Amino acid sequence: MELETLLERCRAGDELAWEALVRRFQGRVFALAYHYLRNREEARDVAQETFIRIYKSLDGFQDSERFLPWMVRIARNCSIDRVRRLKVRPPLGGDELDEQTIGPHPGAGPEVVAMAGERSHLVYRALDQMTEINREMILMKEIQGLKQREIADLLSIPLGTVKARSNRARVELARCIVEIDPSYGA
Amino acid sequence: MHCTEFQERLFEWLEGRLEAAEVERMQSHAAGCLRCRELEELATGDAGLPAVEPPDDMVASIMAQTTGGACDRALLLVSERLDAGPADVAGPADVAGPADVAGSVEADPLLEMHLESCAECTSLAGALARLQRELPAMAEMEPDPGFVSDVMAATIGAAVSVRAAAPLQEATPAPHLVSRPAFDWREWVQGLPLAAPVSAFFERLTLRPRLAFEGAVVGTLAFVLVIGLPSVGVAELPSRLMAGVRQERLEVQSAVAENFGRAAEVGRAAWTTSASRLGEYVNISPSTAGTRSRFADMLGSWRQAGVEIASHLWEGEFSAAFARMWRLWTEPWRGDSNEEEGPGSRADNQDGQRYQS
Numbered sequence A: 001m002e003l004e005t006l007l008e009r010c011r012a013g014d015e016l017a018w019e020a021l022v023r024r025f026q027g028r029v030f031a032l033a034y035h036y037l038r039n040r041e042e043a044r045d046v047a048q049e050t051f052i053r054i055y056k057s058l059d060g061f062q063d064s065e066r067f068l069p070w071m072v073r074i075a076r077n078c079s080i081d082r083v084r085r086l087k088v089r090p091p092l093g094g095d096e097l098d099e100q101t102i103g104p105h106p107g108a109g110p111e112v113v114a115m116a117g118e119r120s121h122l123v124y125r126a127l128d129q130m131t132e133i134n135r136e137m138i139l140m141k142e143i144q145g146l147k148q149r150e151i152a153d154l155l156s157i158p159l160g161t162v163k164a165r166s167n168r169a170r171v172e173l174a175r176c177i178v179e180i181d182p183s184y185g186a
Numbered sequence B: 001m002h003c004t005e006f007q008e009r010l011f012e013w014l015e016g017r018l019e020a021a022e023v024e025r026m027q028s029h030a031a032g033c034l035r036c037r038e039l040e041e042l043a044t045g046d047a048g049l050p051a052v053e054p055p056d057d058m059v060a061s062i063m064a065q066t067t068g069g070a071c072d073r074a075l076l077l078v079s080e081r082l083d084a085g086p087a088d089v090a091g092p093a094d095v096a097g098p099a100d101v102a103g104s105v106e107a108d109p110l111l112e113m114h115l116e117s118c119a120e121c122t123s124l125a126g127a128l129a130r131l132q133r134e135l136p137a138m139a140e141m142e143p144d145p146g147f148v149s150d151v152m153a154a155t156i157g158a159a160v161s162v163r164a165a166a167p168l169q170e171a172t173p174a175p176h177l178v179s180r181p182a183f184d185w186r187e188w189v190q191g192l193p194l195a196a197p198v199s200a201f202f203e204r205l206t207l208r209p210r211l212a213f214e215g216a217v218v219g220t221l222a223f224v225l226v227i228g229l230p231s232v233g234v235a236e237l238p239s240r241l242m243a244g245v246r247q248e249r250l251e252v253q254s255a256v257a258e259n260f261g262r263a264a265e266v267g268r269a270a271w272t273t274s275a276s277r278l279g280e281y282v283n284i285s286p287s288t289a290g291t292r293s294r295f296a297d298m299l300g301s302w303r304q305a306g307v308e309i310a311s312h313l314w315e316g317e318f319s320a321a322f323a324r325m326w327r328l329w330t331e332p333w334r335g336d337s338n339e340e341e342g343p344g345s346r347a348d349n350q351d352g353q354r355y356q357s
């Protein structure tokens, strides 16, 4: 179903439409939250919070074209709020990084990295080495596929900066990833 | 053939561009002319002298001392080219091959030259192309299967159901809880005789997770007050929970989890004490059997409400807990709905009878 129709039915209070919307975008929202939090539990919580906020503001939202960037913005805000709170007050238990989801320890050798299977672990590890702004450039442009204009709005930076930075960010990521696994680009 | 002519045509000869007849003339001249033969040997490398090749790192070292290296520029161009070309610009081999460069960005022969000689950039170009293919796949990541229904429960509340609250129900089985129809809090809020802003506030309250937690803690306090009225020492529990309210959610969560079992336990003990005191009072009062049973009913319904509220809180169903508390507070004395007469008025009547007798 078209997103526009779906949103219209959501606004009309159709629970089925809302469920379908959640189902359609849960993967994206969860991936966004996970990108910032790197912990499945926290990411799930933040994803749920994001959908609750979306639900609350759905009435005032008209333009289906802008739904995706709008959703990304809410997910980003919720995630950053949570990251800040966790930094100020780290969780009680041994709830540090989600080793299982993240893959091998940063100190692990290339063999271990290769055995970890999923390439995204490697990408996450490389992302960890990047500057924050470049990491967000990668997330928003390369991973989420937002337009440069949308990224400029989202991150509150000039469009020209987005254009210049997007290539730099890619190159930085390529450098980081080849440093971890020299065979990546071969 | 003169030496001048030999020297002019030497390179053409070595490159195999001379006719057979001319090659013969060149050979016969070289055979008879030492100087020209030496020249030929030098040019072909047969002279036994080492070939003079520039050292491998010479270009790099010149670049380092002049512009500071062309790699940055090369990689930016490679990255820009990824945007311009379709997805099939991939892999170092493709990147290096000018024929594969598609899109509006023209193949830059200088870039190709750099990539041919710079292994690092070739590897990075390969990584860039591969990232271009792999990153979009990270846009989505499935949460657990229960996620959607949790979101539904937290928003439209459709999935609000009473699940078993094991520790509480074990002590006080309440089978009616299981069969109770799902509570629609939205309907309930709309049905309240409240002004729109108040109802909107309530809606916000129940939808904001943080506030919901604060509400849960306040609800727990209310529960303790309702259940554990006057006696047993629950004094330190509210203050501990209130301290939790001011802290972050995670801590509140653990505070609630940590204290709740205790709260229920203390509440139940308090209840038993209170109930028996009330029972004593009823027994020593010059009352009718009706009053006694009224009291017993009231105590029973309070106790039941407490258990329901507790299990709602325990399950995180804050709106349902609020609703139950609200019902308890607004209609505390009303018994079963099939009674024609309000139990409160009946109790009054009985009290009246008591005083008359």
Ligand SMILES: [Zn+2]
Pocket (backbone or CB within 6 Å): B002, B003, B004, B006, B029, B033, B035, B036
């Ligand atoms: Zn000669």
Ligand SMILES: [Zn+2]
Pocket (backbone or CB within 6 Å): B070, B071, B074, B114, B118, B120, B121, B122
């Ligand atoms: Zn290079």
